[in-house]
Amino acid sequence: MEKSIVVAIDVGTTKICTLIAQIESEENIRILGVGIEPSQGIRKGTVVDIPLAANAIAKSVKKAERTSGLEITNAIVSVAGTHISSINNKATAGVVGGVIDQYDIARVIEGVRAIPIPHNRIIIHLLQRTFSVDGVDGIRSPLGMYGSRLDVEAHIITSSASSVENLRQCIMTAEIDVNQWVLNPLADGEAVLTDIEKQMGVLVCDIGGGTTDLAIYINGDVWHSNILPVGGSHISNDIAQAFHLPLAQAEEVKKIHGHALPDYIGEEEYFYSRTFGREEAAKFSRKELAKIIKMRTEEIFQLVMQEVKRSGYDNLLPAGMVLTGGSSLLPGIDQLASSELKMPVRLAKPENITGMIDQLDSPAYSTSVGLLYWALMMQETVEGQPKKKDMQDTMDKIKKFARYLLP
Ligand SMILES: Nc1ncnc2c1ncn2[C@@H]1O[C@H](COP(=O)(O)OP(=O)(O)OP(=O)(O)O)[C@@H](O)[C@H]1O
Ligand SMILES: [Mg+2]
Structure with missing residues (x-):
């Protein structure tokens, strides 16, 4: 029984997500506990403030323990950041x-x-x-x-030893031992890609808050991976700068009124928000908002394309790109991605999980759920070798x- 419990901690730039799950069969994972906490002390996927990050991780772990009624001692943990190379x-x-x-x-x-x-x-x-x-x-x-x-x-895949040690320190503060590190996009690959896509040749792209995580699968195997230091927080920053909004408000405006394709927004569409130094809310054009979002999102996809070309596998991806991560919730982003990368694009979020899934029904949790699948696969062995x-x-x-x- 104890052997079939797996624990995952996804340490993101925007949120920390701890999941406690029971493996019911080769395909089925039942979520028993969820702990989602706003992230602190993490920048672009890397720990920059140990006490702050450790505190956020500990809170997320405690929440997951409370909801599951289980006490956890070790976990499989996501790792990202520009210090990664492959x-x-x-x-x-x-x-x-x-x-x-x-x-x-x-x-x-x-x-x-x-x-x-x-x-x-x-x-x-x-x-x-x-x-x-x-x-x-x-x-x-x-x-x-x-x-x-x-x-x-x-x-x-290699990583800076000190970045990983700093993250381990944070996890250990929550009295958790790290069973294994898993690179973000590899966890994503397990959560959102089909076996057929992996065989054919596919790019998985997770646009989160501070990073864009990439992995290329060909013939069923990982052929390339990388972490780009750009994400949804750059889009929010651009909105905050252009409209003179506090960052938290720019973030809300993006989520409620944002669109990646200005052509789809009418000239007469407006929204209201309070800028710095003004008492009453000001009126903003939704089309202008979409133009700001499009510019930064296009830039992210140009960086993604550069990385795919650098890998040398750009002609080996008939299944195209599978887009996930919180920023993939932006309306129109799949169409923009498809025209920038000139390949088919599919939006994806975690599927095939049961139990406490309401909070996890979002592409923001692909990495978190993918970590559980990774744990599942590491448990199974084929002739003494891990599956x-x-x-x-x-x-x-x-x-x-x-x-x-x-x-
Ligand atoms: N509806 C939405 N429209 C646009 N962007 C959104 C929406 N919902 C969430 N986001 C953006 O998604 C980002 C967070 O995504 P996610 O939770 O995947 O990040 P993370 O895993 O914490 O960060 P990272 O993986 O980069 O370290 C934020 O920038 C947020 O603004
Ligand atoms: Mg993430």
Whole structure:
């Protein structure tokens, strides 16, 4: 029973979301506890004030504990920020006995993770792609196969060690141990992408408050990922500047009257809001608001496109882009994205969850729910290897097994 309880903490720039859930089957997750708290001390996905962030995280954890009636001790936690970088790497190992065993797999994975990284960075994900045996690729599990040469490619995600340690400090203040770090867009991928999209080639894009999180899936595997330091708070800032509004009011105006496509708004559409230095509310054109929103949103999608081109996989995405995150609630954003990126765009939010789901029925919770799916996949194993191909977490286990096999 205890084994099937999983806990996720999504530390966002706008909100902290703690979820306590029970895994009921391979596809079904029942939410038992939810703790949503406005974020503090986090800027563009990174902790900038430990006491403030720790306090917000602790409050979110306590809320989730109260609603579930469970006390939690550890969690799977999201990580983002501009300190994240990713690289693809390849490795080859000769097969010692003619039949591939755990030791050969461990050696080739050891080889692929041997990239030179500065001492102040750590690997947070080592996502293997399929193996190839004697040049035959697309092999998911090479264990027990005949062959003389084993190749593997991997997507490796590294992070600043200090940024992750600062976040760990905050989580530990809430008396929670971190089971595993998961990069935001990889959690999103588990929550909102279909297997067909991942196979075909798809970009998942989560536009949150302070960051835009990207991951590219091709042939079912992660081929590229990155975090861009732009998000919905930049749109709100632009509105605040242009209309002389306090930031909180600009945020409300965006959510209530905002639209990403000025062409869809009539000249005569107005709204009222109180500016700095005035007692009574002033009248604003909704079309002007949409123009401000469009300008910044276009810029975000241009940055997304640049990143997709930089990956080199821009021609391998027939399933297009799946857009999520709180900022994807902006009306017209999918159409704008589609015309900027020249690809099909689908809006997505978490599905297939049961229990306390009312509060989670929004694209803002894709990362939070995705973390639970990640936890689910890490629990399942296929022939001693995790179903989720994140080898970072299981290297020690494999190494131990390998040592046991050696004379
Ligand atoms: N209806 C809406 N229209 C436009 N924007 C919205 C709407 N609802 C929420 N947003 C924006 O979504 C953003 C918050 O999204 P989300 O909750 O996904 O962010 P986060 O996960 O806390 O941040 P990040 O992932 O960037 O660290 C805010 O900028 C907010 O203004
Ligand atoms: Mg987020």
